[in-house]
Amino acid sequence: MQHGHTLVLVGMSHRVASVGVRERYVVASNDLPANLTALRSIEGVHEACILSTCNRTEAMVATDRPELVAATIRSHLFRNAAEQETYSWSGAQALFHVFRVAAGLDSLVVGESEVLGQLKRAGDAARECGAMGPLLEALITRALHVGKRVRSETELGLGTLSVARVGIEVAGRALGEFRTKRALVIGAGETGVLVARHLRDLGIGRLVFANRTLERAQTAAEEFRAAGIATECCGLDELRTRITQADLVVTCVEGQSAVVEAAHFERRAVQRRDLPLVVLDLSVPRAVAPSVTDIDRNVLLYDLDHLSRVVAENLRDRSSAADSATSILVHEAHEFLGKRAYQQLAPMVGTLRQDFETVRNETLDAVAGAEASAREVQLAHELSKKLLHITLERLKDSTKRLRPEEALEHEYRRFLESL
Amino acid sequence: MSTALQLLQVALPTLYVLAAALHGAAVTGHATHSAQLRRVILTATLGAHATWFVLLGWQQGQSPITGLWPTVSAVVFSAVGFWILVAREERHVGSGGVVLSVAAVFQLLASGFGPIEPDARAAQSTLSLVHVLTSVVAAAGLTVSGLHGALWLLMYRELRLHRFGAVFGHLPDLETCARMMRRAALFGFLGLTIGLNVGIALAHQKGDLRVDYGNPEVLGSLLVWLYFGAIAFSARIPGFGSRRAAIAACAGLVALALSLLLVFSPIPFHRSL
DSSP states (O other): OGGGOEEEEEEEETTTSOHHHHGGGOOOGGGHHHHHHHHHTSTTEEEEEEEEOSSEEEEEEEESOHHHHHHHHHHHHSTTOOGGGOEEEEHHHHHHHHHHHHHTTTSSSTTOSHHHHHHHHHHHHHHHTTOOOHHHHHHHHHHHHHHHHHHHHSGGGSSOOOHHHHHHHHHHHHHOOSTTOEEEEEOOSHHHHHHHHHHHHTTOSEEEEEESSHHHHHHHHHHHHHTTOEEEEEEGGGHHHHHHHOSEEEEOOOOSSOSBOGGGSOHHHHHTOSSOEEEEEOOSSOOBOGGGGGTOTTEEEEEHHHHHHHHHHHHHHTHHHHHHHHHHHHHHHHHHHHHHHHHHTHHHHHHHHHHHHHHHHHHHHHHTGGGOOHHHHHHHHHHHHHHHHHHHHHHHHHHHHTSOHHHHHHHHHHHHHHO | OHHHHHHHHHHHHHHHHHHHHHHHHHHTTOOOSOHHHHHHHHHHHHHHHHHHHHHHHHHHTSOSOOSHHHHHHHHHHHHHHHHHHHHHHHTOOTTHHHHHHHHHHHHHHHHHHOOSSOOTTOOOSHHHHHHHHHHHHHHHHHHHHHHHHHHHHHHHHHHHTTOOSHHHHHSOOHHHHHHHHHHHHHHHHHHHHHHHHHHHHHHHHTTOOSOOTTSHHHHHHHHHHHHHHHHHTGGGSTTOOHHHHHHHHHHHHHHHHHHHHHHTOSSTTOOOO
16 A cells, blocks of 8 residues: 555745744754654554755655645644645655755755755755655655756756855955955854865864863864864853854854844944954844844845845856756656556556466476476576566556656646745 | 147147046946956057146146146046055955046136136245145145045945945945055145145245235145045044044045135135245
């Protein structure tokens, strides 16, 4: 029965909801097991996986009741969210969406590669909770393959793009050269380290990691100390002092409440600055209270919604590369669906194999009986094996022809128009 | 001679417009020409402008910088020269379109209204010539500083309002704008320092030992000198950050324009040296 499941995806992303809305529906890594269990408990849901990043929160499920589960998932994960702030796809459209996400085509910064790691970790988490099954296993594996293929075969892979990098570029327009600047990175997780790497590449003068646990900050700092950058570490209790000394503050933390508030800024020190203090909030939920801009005009705050405006330019530049990814996406979706359709015929293939063996044995008995020589037995076995192979190949082709690649491409174009 | 002068007088605004258009197109990403063409046109423009001054001086038999419009033209010439200096030092030509456009407008006015006949009040002595030249150099520095102050404020506004369009993408960053503004202010400040001292020396030479600090021309010049000194050294003055310096530089540009009008005003309260 499991091969008859349909893929359903319900989600909320930067395309349909602002960061202020998205931050309310983030599923923190600690909450993943409970949410996956809740999804699995929905009637008709057999497999589940949740991808929650700063750009999106999405639930992918394998179900035999596709028309019913979407609404239930929406009410569970996106309670009180407006209808237009979420989306749901099923079947081939859900497949297209997952492939686009993996390829970075649906990301805030088109082509960014962080999403590949995030998708892989989402699969790992679901597997640990026992929520993965054959459909989602195959889907995630194929999506990761598509993501890598698109980046290696199109111009989308050129340069290492990420929201972090875009944020740093914006900061650079205010601060100029980073050589003489001091950056405070709050959060020593993956994004924090990525931000620090971009800053290292731009020759940042001094780097400070602030983290809840000092040990993690020190671990992150080692890489940059080794690269010869003056790097310091501190706990969140030192934020006020460190912010006063910084030229750039970047927050990349996971949490439900603001880490940086107006009280962390010393008004007089901000007013006396030569260049504005740039604050980049790359966290979802946002880690910087919007009121920090009220302290003084010398504070420039950017969150993911603001950075998405820079990305609009990036999107235009990369639209041709995104077009060239279409053929890869459609081809991979065609292969995946063909394979899925063939897998649905598994019981029939088993019966067919059994029938071939029965006919072979009966024919062998009828022709040669008990006096059949070893050569005759071998001939019968080889013949039936080859005939079975030809039959199964024809079957495989016919399952692919059920949904020709051209028709799928047409379907993909319609899917794009509906976005 | 007169025909060549008139031809150059007409050609100069056109050349500045062309140079501004080429620089503007280059920073907005619409350029189809090479950087070399931009350099050639800009060099030709400055060359033509210098030739015009030489021919004008030759025809008049004295310093060509006499009266309001030739002075404006000299400020335009020096300002573009200053801009080339600071832009080369910063390796950023992003402000070229704006600076050259303003230069084109003022050169158009100078060419349109500028008399070719010599000014009766023209400075004759060497000291007078130095006074005039250093004052022109100062005015040019202050103009470039004021323009970069304006660009700083424009860029800051775009950053604050989260607008990431052409201004955000193509103007120099805030730090570079601030450096160009301060560097140009420093040039202006130095020019003004020499100009003022030479002016005082001229007053002594004329036997007028007491410089009248109540004279609007003297008082205005002293105030502009102090003002741009503060902008030039604003990075070292606590609390006088780039934003305040940029506002001050813009206001200084307006004050400079008023000061020039005052110096060349036909109203008899001023006392030209």
